[in-house]
Amino acid sequence: MDKMKAAVFTEPGNIELMEIEKPQVGDRQVLIKIKYCGICGTDMHIYNGVYSKDKLPLVAGHEFSGVIEEVGKEVKAFEIGQRVTGDINLTCGMCFYCRKNQPFMCQEMQQLGIHMDGAFAQYIVLPEDKVFQIPNKMSFEEAALLEPISCVVRSAKSYDIKIGESATIIGDGATALLHVQMAKISGASPIIVIGLDENRMKKAKELGADYVLKSSASNIEQVKELTDGRGADVVIESVGLKVTYEQAFNLVRPGGKIVAFGLSDDSCKIEVKPLDFILKELTMIGSVAGAKNDLADAISLVQHNRFSLDDYKNNIVPLADISSAFERLKTDRSILKILIKIDD
Ligand SMILES: [Zn+2]
Numbered sequence: 043m044d045k046m047k048a049a050v051f052t053e054p055g056n057i058e059l060m061e062i063e064k065p066q067v068g069d070r071q072v073l074i075k076i077k078y079c080g081i082c083g084t085d086m087h088i089y090n091g092v093y094s095k096d097k098l099p100l101v102a103g104h105e106f107s108g109v110i111e112e113v114g115k116e117v118k119a120f121e122i123g124q125r126v127t128g129d130i131n132l133t134c135g136m137c138f139y140c141r142k143n144q145p146f147m148c149q150e151m152q153q154l155g156i157h158m159d160g161a162f163a164q165y166i167v168l169p170e171d172k173v174f175q176i177p178n179k180m181s182f183e184e185a186a187l188l189e190p191i192s193c194v195v196r197s198a199k200s201y202d203i204k205i206g207e208s209a210t211i212i213g214d215g216a217t218a219l220l221h222v223q224m225a226k227i228s229g230a231s232p233i234i235v236i237g238l239d240e241n242r243m244k245k246a247k248e249l250g251a252d253y254v255l256k257s258s259a260s261n262i263e264q265v266k267e268l269t270d271g272r273g274a275d276v277v278i279e280s281v282g283l284k285v286t287y288e289q290a291f292n293l294v295r296p297g298g299k300i301v302a303f304g305l306s307d308d309s310c311k312i313e314v315k316p317l318d319f320i321l322k323e324l325t326m327i328g329s330v331a332g333a334k335n336d337l338a339d340a341i342s343l344v345q346h347n348r349f350s351l352d353d354y355k356n357n358i359v360p361l362a363d364i365s366s367a368f369e370r371l372k373t374d375r376s377i378l379k380i381l382i383k384i385d386d
């Protein structure tokens with residue numbers, strides 16, 4: 043049996059580089075040699091033991107790019123040597139939800155690197171229908187960012203902001219700043235970001251925010267002032283805490299929309315008055331990730347330079363140093379994203 047190098051998350055706070063079995067390609071699968079795999083908030087949650095704890099030991103990693111090294115007997119659309127990324131949401135494709143384009147509701151769904159071994163490894167296999175070729179001019183570094191971008195793409199499709207409507211994004215994390223860029227692409231005006239870290243706020247402005255506000259009790263008044271006294275048309279919560287979710291309800295205008303995006307832990311509960319909800323005709327939209335067509339749309343947007351990604355691809359760390367990369371991300375807010383370089 044062939045072996046490969048992989049970063050195995052053995053228990054919370056511990057990653058071990060191991061030689062494990064190289065996956066074998068099935069008839070309708072392709073074997074992908076991984077080039078880069080980004081570290082995402084979800085990986086941090088797995089590392090910290092607050093997410094997917096029951097799946098350990100696990101090879102995490104789901105934001106990848108690579109090259110096809112082998113194709114199964116019945117694969118029709120791909121050949122060896124093609125540069126690719128993939129939809130990490132492995133669904134049945136047949137059930138009620140899959141057919142309604144609600145893949146995250148599929149009872150069979152498993153996410154690569156979250157529920158099953160992922161791409162902090164030299165190789166993965168993926169069913170042919172989940173593989174996406176990347177344009178020749180797109181770098182492998184950029185392609186490793188397509189998965190998180192697909193998440194904000196799907197989110198934008200569901201909150202469906204109208205041109206000229208205001209968006210307030212709560213959060214200054216890497217994905218929150220992708221939300222900023224996505225809102226700008228969608229025609230939002232103005233775009234307001236509420237965050238904590240000075241440098242991240244500066245970044246937010248560079249990436250399209252019109253106003254940045256330091257998180258505080260006066261945010262409600264500030265957002266009102268910036269939106270002619272109304273509140274935001276759309277509020278995107280991209281933090282995941284009780285206090286920020288409750289804040290979202292105070293920032294949204296009557297008749298507006300709240301997007302639940304930030305992953306909270308299982309015990310998090312918020313207090314909302316149903317009467318406020320009713321009288322203000324509020325809408326709350328859940329948004330978990332991106333899938334198939336969202337990934338295709340993300341490829342188009344990145345291919346045509348709609349996203350500024352320089353700050354997302356300037357921290358590259360070899361697989362051998364993955365543990366220290368996770369430790370650094372815990373405390374160092376100056377880094378937006380670390381890409382793990384897997385090749386050799
Ligand atoms: Zn991710």
Ligand SMILES: [Zn+2]
Nearest residue numbers: 134137140148
């Ligand atoms: Zn299904």
